Amino acid sequence: MVTRTKPVSALVLLAAVAFAPVPAARAANDPLPSWNDTAPKQEIVAFIARVTKEGSAGFVPLLERIAVFDNDGTLWAEQPLYFQALFVFDRIKVLAPQHPEWKEQEPFASVLKGDVKSALAGGEHALMEMVMATHAGMTTVEFEKIVSDWIVTAKHPKTGKPFTKMVYQPMLELLAYLRANGFKTFIVSGGGIEFMRPWTERVYGIPPEQVVGSSVKVKFEMRDGKPVLVRQPELNFFDDKEGKPVGIQTHIGRRPIAAFGNSDGDLQMLQWTTAGEGARFALLVHHTDAEREWAYDRESHVGKLDKALDEGNTRGWTVVDMKNDWKIVFPE
Amino acid sequence: MVTRTKPVSALVLLAAVAFAPVPAARAANDPLPSWNDTAPKQEIVAFIARVTKEGSAGFVPLLERIAVFDNDGTLWAEQPLYFQALFVFDRIKVLAPQHPEWKEQEPFASVLKGDVKSALAGGEHALMEMVMATHAGMTTVEFEKIVSDWIVTAKHPKTGKPFTKMVYQPMLELLAYLRANGFKTFIVSGGGIEFMRPWTERVYGIPPEQVVGSSVKVKFEMRDGKPVLVRQPELNFFDDKEGKPVGIQTHIGRRPIAAFGNSDGDLQMLQWTTAGEGARFALLVHHTDAEREWAYDRESHVGKLDKALDEGNTRGWTVVDMKNDWKIVFPE
Numbered sequence: 134m135v136t137r138t139k140p141v142s143a144l145v146l147l148a149a150v151a152f153a154p155v156p157a158a159r160a161a162n163d164p165l166p167s168w169n170d171t172a173p174k175q176e177i178v179a180f181i182a183r184v185t186k187e188g189s190a191g192f193v194p195l196l197e198r199i200a201v202f203d204n205d206g207t208l209w210a211e212q213p214l215y216f217q218a219l220f221v222f223d224r225i226k227v228l229a230p231q232h233p234e235w236k237e238q239e240p241f242a243s244v245l246k247g248d249v250k251s252a253l254a255g256g257e258h259a260l261m262e263m264v265m266a267t268h269a270g271m272t273t274v275e276f277e278k279i280v281s282d283w284i285v286t287a288k289h290p291k292t293g294k295p296f297t298k299m300v301y302q303p304m305l306e307l308l309a310y311l312r313a314n315g316f317k318t319f320i321v322s323g324g325g326i327e328f329m330r331p332w333t334e335r336v337y338g339i340p341p342e343q344v345v346g347s348s349v350k351v352k353f354e355m356r357d358g359k360p361v362l363v364r365q366p367e368l369n370f371f372d373d374k375e376g377k378p379v380g381i382q383t384h385i386g387r388r389p390i391a392a393f394g395n396s397d398g399d400l401q402m403l404q405w406t407t408a409g410e411g412a413r414f415a416l417l418v419h420h421t422d423a424e425r426e427w428a429y430d431r432e433s434h435v436g437k438l439d440k441a442l443d444e445g446n447t448r449g450w451t452v453v454d455m456k457n458d459w460k461i462v463f464p465e
Numbered sequence: 466m467v468t469r470t471k472p473v474s475a476l477v478l479l480a481a482v483a484f485a486p487v488p489a490a491r492a493a494n495d496p497l498p499s500w501n502d503t504a505p506k507q508e509i510v511a512f513i514a515r516v517t518k519e520g521s522a523g524f525v526p527l528l529e530r531i532a533v534f535d536n537d538g539t540l541w542a543e544q545p546l547y548f549q550a551l552f553v554f555d556r557i558k559v560l561a562p563q564h565p566e567w568k569e570q571e572p573f574a575s576v577l578k579g580d581v582k583s584a585l586a587g588g589e590h591a592l593m594e595m596v597m598a599t600h601a602g603m604t605t606v607e608f609e610k611i612v613s614d615w616i617v618t619a620k621h622p623k624t625g626k627p628f629t630k631m632v633y634q635p636m637l638e639l640l641a642y643l644r645a646n647g648f649k650t651f652i653v654s655g656g657g658i659e660f661m662r663p664w665t666e667r668v669y670g671i672p673p674e675q676v677v678g679s680s681v682k683v684k685f686e687m688r689d690g691k692p693v694l695v696r697q698p699e700l701n702f703f704d705d706k707e708g709k710p711v712g713i714q715t716h717i718g719r720r721p722i723a724a725f726g727n728s729d730g731d732l733q734m735l736q737w738t739t740a741g742e743g744a745r746f747a748l749l750v751h752h753t754d755a756e757r758e759w760a761y762d763r764e765s766h767v768g769k770l771d772k773a774l775d776e777g778n779t780r781g782w783t784v785v786d787m788k789n790d791w792k793i794v795f796p797e
Contacts, residue, residue, distance in 0.1 A: 341718030353707035375685035386662045386673030
């Protein structure tokens with residue numbers, strides 16, 4: 134029973150290494166051309182060499198090469214607000230005609246006036262209310278279409294670029310480099326799982342089944358003899374902080390050997406990953422580049438990086454200084 | 466961004482087809498040697514031919530070739546009781562010294578007396594009580610070890626075989642055949658997700674991240690400076706009936722094109738799978754072989770097959786008559 138299937142998996146992954154097409158950018162045999170030759174790049178390359186060298190003490194079998202990535206602030210930008218919050222505001226504007234009561238009702242009234250600050254004054258409770266009003270009540274198929282349509286048309290308020298162009302080129306290279314070395318790459322994000330799935334395969338090469346995120350409850354129903362899944366206005370799972378290792382266990386069922394994040398929301402994921410035996414890798418993206426991107430950490434209302442930075446420094450995790458370690462930030 | 470990663474996935478899967486080693490049993494180019502040349506085999510082969518032929522109307526791109534399998538009664542046997550229930554009884558016996566009160570307390574007292582019928586007289590409530598008493602309170606790492614130890618030592622009460630030898634040889638061939646044609650194979654079972662994960666890769670070639678099942682809640686904690694995930698005595702998700710399409714959406718995030726089951730618990734999964742556009746395949750294993758396995762359907766207390774059989778007949782789903790369609794049932 135064993136021998137029938139195992140060799141296929143191994144060969145598949147070996148084939149990936151052998152046949153991975155070489156993009157123009159790494160023609161010079163550099164898998165990470167957008168990274169300066171500073172400590173983070175050297176540490177990544179050394180880790181990959183260590184876990185892929187058969188017979189070495191750090192060798193990790195192909196099937197156990199699991200890498201997890203936070204999304205907001207790690208794979209794409211998250212300023213001035215999580216992009217999903219901007220999606221929520223856009224949806225409130227689209228849905229407003231069906232909700233005349235929103236004109237008088239906070240936090241919706243502030244969103245409709247374009248007053249983001251007041252809209253968010255109600256904190257997590259207000260945000261959750263807006264998420265439920267915009268992310269539930271439709272089928273999963275309908276929601277997927279809403280997200281798919283939004284992601285190709287919406288523009289970032291500061292740069293005017295589509296959000297999928299505000300992904301980090303060095304991280305795209307890192308994803309490809311890991312996969313070329315037999316890693317299975319997963320997203321583990323506080324963001325909505327169904328907000329990411331419609332585009333992560335196209336943008337990151339990460340298929341829907343390798344996306345872990347927050348979710349609302351979903352209910353199976355028959356409508357006119359056809360089965361549908363209806364999104365309910367009730368939180369199912371919050372994939373942040375202590376939730377991230379739980380999300381990893383639920384979806385992946387084994388401990389990753391490498392984890393990539395940028396905020397205190399990723400701390401427990403990095404703790405969980407590095408607490409396993411054998412070779413382990415943890416990396417934090419530190420946003421230090423106010424010119425090419427944004428500079429923020431301990432005091433930020435979005436992507437706060439405080440405790441995780443201290444722990445990263447203490448425990449020798451790799452910390453990317455965006456300004457000094459990345460040649461370019463966004464693609465092109 | 467797209468071009469960097471997509472070709473790798475495609476090549477990986479193509480390579481799997483090209484390089485999949487040919488087991489001795491299918492030397493004669495028959496991928497399903499344990500299947501008689503009756504309708505089910507012909508329908509499977511025709512479906513695979515249809516979805517893999519580029520340019521044909523039924524062609525399905527590699528990344529969308531998702532197949533889902535129920536476990537109990539579909540991949541391995543489930544009589545006289547779900548094997549996980551036998552695991553529960555064994556755990557109760559092991560844990561009894563730490564629970565002197567169980568001697569007087571139902572349903573535990575009956576289990577300890579070996580009276581399974583009385584133990585199960587309390588129905589779902591009693592079963593859930595026993596599951597929580599035996600599946601919670603320990604860390605995920607500890608539970609994995611408990612299952613791993615049990616699965617290699619426990620024996621089936623009737624056949625005396627290890628449970629992992631009571632898997633269906635024709636279904637093992639089917640799993641391998643699908644994978645050789647670029648399918649990603651998932652388990653979607655009412656059984657416990659962490660009861661299956663420790664052995665599904667070895668037995669079925671299905672890695673932990675492709676196993677969907679029922680679960681208890683899990684909590685992240687730091688113990689002596691080390692992170693652990695502690696299993697809580699509270700149901701998190703019940704992956705049966707209406708739950709199966711929900712589990713599929715949560716874990717896979719796209720609709721399968723092929724689904725395999727054997728009971729009314731699989732009905733909604735087959736409905737959900739076949740309601741998608743394009744080529745679809747649904748199969749029910751009908752247990753008709755009292756001699757080599759068991760014969761049961763509409764009246765069975767385990768794996769009841771009633772509504773799903775009617776709907777399968779009406780809608781033209783493939784129904785395997787185990788006695789007539791399978792040359793052998795178990796391996797060897």
